[in-house]
Amino acid sequence: MSALRIAVIGGDGIGPEVVKQGLGALAAAAGATGLQYSLAEFDLGGDNYLARGGDPRRPSIPVVTPEEIETLRGFDAIYLGAVGHTRVAPGIMERGLLLKLRFELDQYINLRPVRLFPGVPSPLAGKGPEDIDLVVIRENTESLYLGMGGTAREGTPREVSTQEMLSTRFGVERCLRYAFDTARRRREAGKPGRLTLVHKTNVLTHCGGTWFRAFEELGERDYPDVERNYHHVDACCMYLVTSPERYDVVVTENMFGDIITDLGAAVSGGMGMAASGNINPSGVGMFEPVHGSAPDIAGRNRANPMAAIVSMAMLLEETGRNRALPQAVRAGELVYAAALAVSPRLEGEGMDRLRQGTQEVGRMVVEEIGATGSGGAADEK
Numbered sequence: 001m002s003a004l005r006i007a008v009i010g011g012d013g014i015g016p017e018v019v020k021q022g023l024g025a026l027a028a029a030a031g032a033t034g035l036q037y038s039l040a041e042f043d044l045g046g047d048n049y050l051a052r053g054g055d056p057r058r059p060s061i062p063v064v065t066p067e068e069i070e071t072l073r074g075f076d077a078i079y080l081g082a083v084g085h086t087r088v089a090p091g092i093m094e095r096g097l098l099l100k101l102r103f104e105l106d107q108y109i110n111l112r113p114v115r116l117f118p119g120v121p122s123p124l125a126g127k128g129p130e131d132i133d134l135v136v137i138r139e140n141t142e143s144l145y146l147g148m149g150g151t152a153r154e155g156t157p158r159e160v161s162t163q164e165m166l167s168t169r170f171g172v173e174r175c176l177r178y179a180f181d182t183a184r185r186r187r188e189a190g191k192p193g194r195l196t197l198v199h200k201t202n203v204l205t206h207c208g209g210t211w212f213r214a215f216e217e218l219g220e221r222d223y224p225d226v227e228r229n230y231h232h233v234d235a236c237c238m239y240l241v242t243s244p245e246r247y248d249v250v251v252t253e254n255m256f257g258d259i260i261t262d263l264g265a266a267v268s269g270g271m272g273m274a275a276s277g278n279i280n281p282s283g284v285g286m287f288e289p290v291h292g293s294a295p296d297i298a299g300r301n302r303a304n305p306m307a308a309i310v311s312m313a314m315l316l317e318e319t320g321r322n323r324a325l326p327q328a329v330r331a332g333e334l335v336y337a338a339a340l341a342v343s344p345r346l347e348g349e350g351m352d353r354l355r356q357g358t359q360e361v362g363r364m365v366v367e368e369i370g371a372t373g374s375g376g377a378a379d380e381k
Protein backbone atom coordinates (compact mmCIF):
# COMPACT_ATOMS: atom_id res chain seq x y z
CA MET A 1 0.00 0.00 0.00
CA SER A 2 1.49 3.35 -1.00
CA ALA A 3 1.61 6.17 1.52
CA LEU A 4 -0.06 9.53 1.00
CA ARG A 5 2.61 12.24 0.74
CA ILE A 6 1.40 15.61 1.98
CA ALA A 7 3.29 18.93 1.72
CA VAL A 8 2.34 21.34 4.50
CA ILE A 9 2.55 25.12 4.12
CA GLY A 10 1.40 26.74 7.37
CA GLY A 11 1.83 30.22 5.92
CA ASP A 12 1.11 33.42 7.82
CA GLY A 13 -0.90 34.60 10.82
CA ILE A 14 -3.33 31.99 12.10
CA GLY A 15 -2.34 29.59 9.30
CA PRO A 16 0.10 27.43 11.28
CA GLU A 17 -2.18 27.05 14.32
CA VAL A 18 -5.27 25.98 12.37
CA VAL A 19 -3.14 23.66 10.21
CA LYS A 20 -1.88 22.00 13.39
CA GLN A 21 -5.46 21.08 14.30
CA GLY A 22 -6.10 19.71 10.81
CA LEU A 23 -2.98 17.55 11.13
CA GLY A 24 -4.24 16.31 14.50
CA ALA A 25 -7.47 15.19 12.84
CA LEU A 26 -5.44 13.53 10.08
CA ALA A 27 -3.36 11.59 12.61
CA ALA A 28 -6.48 10.39 14.40
CA ALA A 29 -8.23 9.37 11.18
CA ALA A 30 -5.11 7.60 9.89
CA GLY A 31 -4.92 5.66 13.13
CA ALA A 32 -8.53 4.58 12.75
CA THR A 33 -8.28 3.57 9.09
CA GLY A 34 -4.73 2.30 8.69
CA LEU A 35 -3.92 5.09 6.25
CA GLN A 36 -0.16 5.52 5.78
CA TYR A 37 1.04 9.07 5.21
CA SER A 38 4.06 11.32 5.42
CA LEU A 39 4.34 15.08 5.94
CA ALA A 40 6.93 17.57 4.68
CA GLU A 41 6.79 21.16 5.92
CA PHE A 42 7.57 24.10 3.66
CA ASP A 43 8.36 27.48 5.18
CA LEU A 44 6.89 29.76 2.53
CA GLY A 45 5.19 32.50 4.53
CA GLY A 46 5.87 36.23 4.62
CA ASP A 47 8.66 35.88 7.20
CA ASN A 48 10.51 33.62 4.82
CA TYR A 49 10.01 36.03 1.91
CA LEU A 50 11.51 38.84 4.01
CA ALA A 51 14.32 36.61 5.31
CA ARG A 52 15.28 35.76 1.74
CA GLY A 53 15.64 39.48 1.06
CA GLY A 54 12.23 40.14 -0.53
CA ASP A 55 11.16 43.79 -0.78
CA PRO A 56 8.17 44.33 1.53
CA ARG A 57 6.64 46.94 -0.81
CA ARG A 58 6.84 45.25 -4.20
CA PRO A 59 7.43 41.72 -5.46
CA SER A 60 11.20 41.64 -5.94
CA ILE A 61 12.00 37.93 -5.71
CA PRO A 62 9.87 34.80 -6.16
CA VAL A 63 7.90 33.94 -3.02
CA VAL A 64 8.16 30.32 -4.09
CA THR A 65 11.06 29.37 -6.36
CA PRO A 66 10.76 27.25 -9.51
CA GLU A 67 12.72 24.51 -7.72
CA GLU A 68 10.30 24.55 -4.80
CA ILE A 69 7.39 24.33 -7.23
CA GLU A 70 8.98 21.28 -8.84
CA THR A 71 9.43 19.69 -5.42
CA LEU A 72 5.79 20.40 -4.52
CA ARG A 73 4.70 18.79 -7.79
CA GLY A 74 6.04 15.49 -6.48
CA PHE A 75 3.56 15.32 -3.59
CA ASP A 76 0.07 13.85 -3.59
CA ALA A 77 -1.44 16.96 -2.02
CA ILE A 78 -0.60 20.29 -0.42
CA TYR A 79 -2.19 21.47 2.82
CA LEU A 80 -2.10 25.26 3.15
CA GLY A 81 -2.95 27.45 6.15
CA ALA A 82 -3.27 31.12 5.25
CA VAL A 83 -1.42 33.83 3.34
CA GLY A 84 -1.07 37.53 4.11
CA HIS A 85 1.65 39.08 6.26
CA THR A 86 1.41 42.41 8.13
CA ARG A 87 4.86 43.55 6.97
CA VAL A 88 4.48 42.52 3.33
CA ALA A 89 2.34 44.70 1.05
CA PRO A 90 -1.08 43.21 0.20
CA GLY A 91 -1.00 41.21 -3.01
CA ILE A 92 2.62 40.02 -2.87
CA MET A 93 1.94 36.83 -0.93
CA GLU A 94 -1.47 36.29 -2.53
CA ARG A 95 -0.11 36.43 -6.07
CA GLY A 96 3.34 35.10 -5.29
CA LEU A 97 2.23 32.01 -3.41
CA LEU A 98 -1.47 31.25 -3.68
CA LEU A 99 -2.20 32.23 -7.28
CA LYS A 100 1.27 31.10 -8.37
CA LEU A 101 0.67 27.56 -7.11
CA ARG A 102 -2.89 27.41 -8.44
CA PHE A 103 -1.61 28.35 -11.91
CA GLU A 104 1.69 26.46 -12.00
CA LEU A 105 0.13 23.25 -10.70
CA ASP A 106 -2.83 23.76 -13.05
CA GLN A 107 -5.35 23.39 -10.23
CA TYR A 108 -8.23 24.24 -12.49
CA ILE A 109 -11.01 23.46 -10.03
CA ASN A 110 -11.66 25.49 -6.92
CA LEU A 111 -14.09 23.37 -4.94
CA ARG A 112 -15.97 25.35 -2.30
CA PRO A 113 -18.73 23.66 -0.36
CA VAL A 114 -21.33 25.99 1.14
CA ARG A 115 -22.92 23.98 3.90
CA LEU A 116 -24.50 25.15 7.11
CA PHE A 117 -23.27 22.76 9.79
CA PRO A 118 -25.71 21.82 12.56
CA GLY A 119 -25.64 24.26 15.45
CA VAL A 120 -23.88 26.96 13.47
CA PRO A 121 -25.88 30.19 13.22
CA SER A 122 -26.71 31.53 9.76
CA PRO A 123 -27.59 35.20 9.27
CA LEU A 124 -30.49 34.03 7.09
CA ALA A 125 -33.69 34.01 9.12
CA GLY A 126 -35.63 30.77 8.94
CA LYS A 127 -32.94 28.82 7.04
CA GLY A 128 -31.37 25.71 8.50
CA PRO A 129 -28.84 23.04 7.52
CA GLU A 130 -31.39 21.41 5.19
CA ASP A 131 -31.65 24.66 3.16
CA ILE A 132 -27.98 25.53 2.84
CA ASP A 133 -26.09 22.60 1.35
CA LEU A 134 -24.48 23.29 -1.99
CA VAL A 135 -21.09 23.22 -3.60
CA VAL A 136 -19.58 25.90 -5.78
CA ILE A 137 -17.17 24.82 -8.48
CA ARG A 138 -15.12 27.83 -9.43
CA GLU A 139 -12.90 27.74 -12.52
CA ASN A 140 -9.46 28.49 -11.09
CA THR A 141 -6.98 29.18 -13.91
CA GLU A 142 -8.57 31.66 -16.34
CA SER A 143 -10.66 34.81 -16.62
CA LEU A 144 -9.58 38.12 -15.08
CA TYR A 145 -7.15 36.26 -12.85
CA LEU A 146 -4.81 35.65 -15.77
CA GLY A 147 -3.82 39.29 -15.46
CA MET A 148 -3.95 40.01 -19.19
CA GLY A 149 -4.05 43.68 -19.99
CA GLY A 150 -2.00 46.69 -19.11
CA THR A 151 -1.73 50.32 -18.14
CA ALA A 152 -0.59 53.20 -20.34
CA ARG A 153 -0.02 56.88 -19.54
CA GLU A 154 0.12 55.87 -15.90
CA GLY A 155 -0.25 58.73 -13.44
CA THR A 156 -1.60 61.17 -16.02
CA PRO A 157 -5.19 62.39 -16.44
CA ARG A 158 -5.33 60.27 -19.59
CA GLU A 159 -4.31 57.08 -17.82
CA VAL A 160 -5.80 54.00 -19.47
CA SER A 161 -5.96 50.43 -18.19
CA THR A 162 -7.44 47.15 -19.36
CA GLN A 163 -7.90 43.83 -17.60
CA GLU A 164 -9.24 41.15 -19.84
CA MET A 165 -11.69 38.39 -19.09
CA LEU A 166 -10.51 35.32 -20.93
CA SER A 167 -12.19 31.95 -21.33
CA THR A 168 -10.98 29.05 -23.42
CA ARG A 169 -13.27 26.31 -24.61
CA PHE A 170 -10.71 23.82 -23.26
CA GLY A 171 -10.63 25.44 -19.80
CA VAL A 172 -14.38 25.82 -19.64
CA GLU A 173 -15.08 22.27 -20.74
CA ARG A 174 -12.78 20.58 -18.27
CA CYS A 175 -14.33 22.61 -15.46
CA LEU A 176 -17.87 21.82 -16.61
CA ARG A 177 -17.05 18.13 -16.86
CA TYR A 178 -15.89 18.11 -13.25
CA ALA A 179 -19.09 19.92 -12.27
CA PHE A 180 -21.35 17.47 -14.12
CA ASP A 181 -19.51 14.56 -12.52
CA THR A 182 -19.91 16.18 -9.09
CA ALA A 183 -23.64 16.62 -9.67
CA ARG A 184 -23.95 12.95 -10.58
CA ARG A 185 -22.00 11.87 -7.51
CA ARG A 186 -24.19 14.02 -5.28
CA ARG A 187 -27.31 12.52 -6.78
CA GLU A 188 -25.98 9.06 -6.02
CA ALA A 189 -25.42 10.24 -2.44
CA GLY A 190 -29.08 11.24 -2.14
CA LYS A 191 -28.76 14.98 -2.83
CA PRO A 192 -30.60 16.71 -5.69
CA GLY A 193 -27.68 16.47 -8.15
CA ARG A 194 -28.81 19.59 -9.98
CA LEU A 195 -26.25 21.76 -11.80
CA THR A 196 -26.59 25.54 -12.17
CA LEU A 197 -24.29 27.53 -14.43
CA VAL A 198 -23.73 31.07 -13.16
CA HIS A 199 -22.47 33.83 -15.48
CA LYS A 200 -23.63 37.11 -16.97
CA THR A 201 -24.43 36.06 -20.51
CA ASN A 202 -26.71 39.06 -21.15
CA VAL A 203 -23.75 41.46 -20.92
CA LEU A 204 -20.58 39.37 -21.14
CA THR A 205 -21.70 37.91 -24.43
CA HIS A 206 -18.30 36.60 -25.54
CA CYS A 207 -17.10 34.72 -22.47
CA GLY A 208 -20.65 34.01 -21.38
CA GLY A 209 -21.35 32.57 -24.81
CA THR A 210 -18.43 30.15 -24.60
CA TRP A 211 -19.58 28.96 -21.18
CA PHE A 212 -23.21 28.65 -22.16
CA ARG A 213 -22.58 26.79 -25.43
CA ALA A 214 -20.20 24.36 -23.76
CA PHE A 215 -22.66 23.83 -20.90
CA GLU A 216 -25.54 23.04 -23.25
CA GLU A 217 -23.56 20.89 -25.64
CA LEU A 218 -21.77 18.87 -22.98
CA GLY A 219 -24.94 18.50 -20.92
CA GLU A 220 -26.99 17.36 -23.89
CA ARG A 221 -24.38 14.98 -25.23
CA ASP A 222 -22.65 13.45 -22.20
CA TYR A 223 -24.80 14.24 -19.17
CA PRO A 224 -28.45 14.13 -20.28
CA ASP A 225 -29.35 12.68 -16.86
CA VAL A 226 -28.17 15.80 -15.00
CA GLU A 227 -30.70 18.60 -14.53
CA ARG A 228 -29.31 21.89 -15.89
CA ASN A 229 -30.15 25.46 -14.90
CA TYR A 230 -28.68 28.82 -15.72
CA HIS A 231 -28.65 31.94 -13.49
CA HIS A 232 -27.11 35.36 -13.99
CA VAL A 233 -24.60 36.14 -11.26
CA ASP A 234 -26.58 39.06 -9.83
CA ALA A 235 -29.67 36.89 -9.49
CA CYS A 236 -27.52 34.17 -7.94
CA CYS A 237 -26.45 36.60 -5.20
CA MET A 238 -30.08 37.33 -4.49
CA TYR A 239 -31.10 33.66 -4.41
CA LEU A 240 -28.16 32.70 -2.19
CA VAL A 241 -29.72 34.99 0.40
CA THR A 242 -33.45 34.48 -0.23
CA SER A 243 -33.60 30.82 -1.26
CA PRO A 244 -30.27 28.99 -1.06
CA GLU A 245 -32.16 25.68 -1.25
CA ARG A 246 -32.42 26.28 -5.01
CA TYR A 247 -28.78 25.32 -5.35
CA ASP A 248 -27.04 21.98 -5.27
CA VAL A 249 -24.00 22.29 -7.55
CA VAL A 250 -23.07 25.70 -8.93
CA VAL A 251 -20.41 26.06 -11.62
CA THR A 252 -18.97 29.42 -12.56
CA GLU A 253 -15.99 31.33 -13.87
CA ASN A 254 -13.13 32.50 -11.65
CA MET A 255 -14.08 36.04 -10.65
CA PHE A 256 -17.76 35.36 -10.07
CA GLY A 257 -16.77 32.26 -8.12
CA ASP A 258 -14.49 34.32 -5.89
CA ILE A 259 -17.27 36.73 -5.06
CA ILE A 260 -20.19 34.36 -4.59
CA THR A 261 -18.17 32.04 -2.35
CA ASP A 262 -17.56 34.84 0.16
CA LEU A 263 -21.32 35.32 0.17
CA GLY A 264 -21.67 31.56 0.50
CA ALA A 265 -19.29 31.56 3.47
CA ALA A 266 -21.28 34.36 5.11
CA VAL A 267 -24.61 32.54 4.82
CA SER A 268 -23.13 29.29 6.13
CA GLY A 269 -21.58 30.60 9.32
CA GLY A 270 -18.68 32.77 8.24
CA MET A 271 -15.10 32.41 7.12
CA GLY A 272 -14.22 30.27 10.12
CA MET A 273 -16.33 27.48 8.62
CA ALA A 274 -15.48 27.73 4.90
CA ALA A 275 -13.22 25.03 3.45
CA SER A 276 -11.84 24.70 -0.06
CA GLY A 277 -9.74 22.66 -2.43
CA ASN A 278 -7.74 23.75 -5.47
CA ILE A 279 -7.85 20.61 -7.53
CA ASN A 280 -6.06 19.17 -10.51
CA PRO A 281 -7.63 15.71 -10.82
CA SER A 282 -4.51 14.29 -12.46
CA GLY A 283 -1.94 16.33 -10.53
CA VAL A 284 -1.39 17.74 -7.08
CA GLY A 285 -4.20 19.55 -5.28
CA MET A 286 -3.93 22.25 -2.61
CA PHE A 287 -6.46 22.37 0.18
CA GLU A 288 -6.97 25.46 2.32
CA PRO A 289 -9.49 27.24 4.49
CA VAL A 290 -11.05 30.15 2.57
CA HIS A 291 -10.23 32.58 5.39
CA GLY A 292 -7.14 34.79 5.52
CA SER A 293 -4.34 35.07 8.04
CA ALA A 294 -6.26 37.19 10.63
CA PRO A 295 -3.07 38.66 12.16
CA ASP A 296 -5.04 40.35 14.96
CA ILE A 297 -5.80 36.99 16.60
CA ALA A 298 -2.72 35.04 15.50
CA GLY A 299 -1.13 32.99 18.28
CA ARG A 300 -3.98 33.67 20.70
CA ASN A 301 -5.86 30.35 20.44
CA ARG A 302 -8.95 32.16 19.14
CA ALA A 303 -8.98 31.09 15.48
CA ASN A 304 -11.69 28.66 14.44
CA PRO A 305 -9.92 25.54 13.11
CA MET A 306 -13.10 24.06 11.56
CA ALA A 307 -12.44 25.44 8.06
CA ALA A 308 -8.93 23.97 8.15
CA ILE A 309 -10.17 20.65 9.55
CA VAL A 310 -12.87 20.33 6.88
CA SER A 311 -10.25 21.27 4.26
CA MET A 312 -8.21 18.30 5.51
CA ALA A 313 -11.29 16.10 5.10
CA MET A 314 -11.58 17.33 1.52
CA LEU A 315 -7.87 16.72 0.90
CA LEU A 316 -8.24 13.13 1.99
CA GLU A 317 -11.44 12.41 0.10
CA GLU A 318 -10.44 14.11 -3.16
CA THR A 319 -6.85 12.86 -3.22
CA GLY A 320 -7.96 9.42 -2.15
CA ARG A 321 -10.47 9.28 -4.98
CA ASN A 322 -8.06 10.60 -7.61
CA ARG A 323 -5.21 8.34 -6.49
CA ALA A 324 -7.39 5.28 -5.82
CA LEU A 325 -6.47 5.21 -2.11
CA PRO A 326 -9.60 3.94 -0.36
CA GLN A 327 -8.12 4.40 3.14
CA ALA A 328 -7.63 8.09 2.39
CA VAL A 329 -11.25 8.43 1.27
CA ARG A 330 -12.37 6.64 4.39
CA ALA A 331 -10.15 8.82 6.61
CA GLY A 332 -11.59 11.94 4.95
CA GLU A 333 -15.13 10.74 5.61
CA LEU A 334 -14.24 10.18 9.26
CA VAL A 335 -12.81 13.68 9.65
CA TYR A 336 -15.84 15.18 7.91
CA ALA A 337 -18.29 13.22 10.05
CA ALA A 338 -16.43 14.28 13.19
CA ALA A 339 -16.61 17.96 12.17
CA LEU A 340 -20.37 17.57 11.64
CA ALA A 341 -20.71 15.92 15.04
CA VAL A 342 -18.71 18.64 16.83
CA SER A 343 -20.32 21.68 15.22
CA PRO A 344 -23.44 21.67 17.47
CA ARG A 345 -21.09 22.13 20.42
CA LEU A 346 -20.01 25.47 18.96
CA GLU A 347 -23.51 26.85 19.58
CA GLY A 348 -23.40 30.42 20.78
CA GLU A 349 -19.85 30.95 19.50
CA GLY A 350 -18.65 33.72 17.23
CA MET A 351 -17.55 31.54 14.33
CA ASP A 352 -14.60 33.77 13.43
CA ARG A 353 -13.38 34.49 16.96
CA LEU A 354 -13.70 31.44 19.18
CA ARG A 355 -14.15 31.56 22.90
CA GLN A 356 -13.64 27.81 23.34
CA GLY A 357 -10.18 27.89 21.82
CA THR A 358 -8.51 26.60 18.66
CA GLN A 359 -6.87 23.67 20.41
CA GLU A 360 -10.00 22.74 22.36
CA VAL A 361 -12.10 22.51 19.18
CA GLY A 362 -9.34 20.50 17.51
CA ARG A 363 -9.29 18.13 20.46
CA MET A 364 -13.08 17.64 20.28
CA VAL A 365 -12.74 16.61 16.63
CA VAL A 366 -9.93 14.17 17.47
CA GLU A 367 -11.98 12.63 20.29
CA GLU A 368 -14.96 12.29 17.99
CA ILE A 369 -12.82 10.51 15.37
CA GLY A 370 -11.60 8.18 18.11
CA ALA A 371 -15.16 7.45 19.19
CA THR A 372 -16.57 6.76 15.74
CA GLY A 373 -13.46 5.48 13.95
CA SER A 374 -12.88 2.49 16.20
CA GLY A 375 -15.87 0.46 15.16
CA GLY A 376 -18.78 2.82 15.80
CA ALA A 377 -21.63 3.86 13.54
CA ALA A 378 -19.47 5.74 11.04
CA ASP A 379 -17.94 2.44 9.93
CA GLU A 380 -21.16 1.67 8.13
CA LYS A 381 -21.02 4.71 5.90
Ligand code: IPM
Pocket residue numbers: 094095098099258290
Ligand atom coordinates in the same frame (compact mmCIF):
# COMPACT_ATOMS: atom_id res chain seq x y z
C1 IPM B 1 -9.68 33.40 -2.43
C2 IPM B 1 -8.93 34.69 -2.24
C3 IPM B 1 -7.91 34.82 -3.37
C4 IPM B 1 -8.66 34.85 -4.68
C5 IPM B 1 -6.98 36.03 -3.22
C6 IPM B 1 -6.29 36.05 -1.88
C7 IPM B 1 -5.98 36.12 -4.35
O1 IPM B 1 -9.78 35.77 -2.20
O2 IPM B 1 -9.05 32.33 -2.34
O3 IPM B 1 -10.88 33.45 -2.66
O4 IPM B 1 -9.08 35.92 -5.13
O5 IPM B 1 -8.83 33.79 -5.27
Ligand code: MN
Pocket residue numbers: 258259262
Ligand atom coordinates in the same frame (compact mmCIF):
# COMPACT_ATOMS: atom_id res chain seq x y z
MN1 MN C 1 -11.88 35.22 -2.31
